[in-house]
Amino acid sequence: MSDNRPALPDHLSIDPRSPHHVAAVFEHDIGILFNGKDRSDVCEYCISEGWVKVPAGKTVDRKGFPLLIKLKGQVEVFYR
Known part of the structure; x- marks a missing residue:
């Protein structure tokens, strides 16, 4: 099964509008x-720069998208 999964990118976002x-x-x-720690609330990550973006509570911007805060630290990504 692992051979049909794409390689995990260094920088990934759940937002379809993101490059x-x-x-x-x-x-x-x-x-x-x-x-x-296993995080299930990550919206975007970058392994090489060592950060994740997570929602800041229930706060949304003027377009209705969640406001994100950047947390710096060690990031590891894997397939479950």
Whole structure:
């Protein structure tokens, strides 16, 4: 099964409007470890720069999208 999954990119976003969105990756269940803890609320990550973006509570911008905060630390990504 692992040979038909695309390689996980260094920078990935769940937002389809982003240039870092890779639809093929989201056909599979991926996991993200941030500073050793499994995070399910990550909206965007960059492994090489060591950050993740997560929603800032229930706050939304004027277009209705969640406001994101950037957390710096160790990022590990894997297929479940």
